[in-house]
Amino acid sequence: MRHYEVMVILDPSLDERTIAPSLDTFLNVIRTSGGNVEKVDVWGKRRLSFEINKQAEGIYAVLDLTSTPEAVKELDRQLGLQETVLRTKVLRREPAKAAKATAKATAKA
DSSP states (O other): OEEEEEEEEEOTTSOGGGHHHHHHHHTHHHHHTTOEEEEEEEEEEEEEEEEETTEEEEEEEEEEEEEOHHHHHHHHHHHHHOTTEEEEEEEEEOOHHHHHHHHHHHHHO
16 A cells, blocks of 8 residues: 545536535545545645646645555546546655655765
8 A cells, every 4th residue: 555645626617615525436446445545635726827628727636545556546547537627646655754764865975
């Protein structure tokens, strides 16, 4: 199991109150594979750096989860098929101990 952070940018015409429940249906992919959804954080409507599908704004949501790589790949695939999802970005987060060890190794070099 690995820790991931998934950022999703959604169509700004959606109602912000319905974002978390609709994302919850997609997160069942993670739960059924034995993963864990730690946090769903909806940032709200933000201005985009550049237009995506002729949209200047988007609703940002960040998902923190622990899962297998295959389940995260399937989640990303399913989100990409939705017309209301403008963009997704999946980041693999390092555990805190590994990040500190990497920082010390680069500081000594």
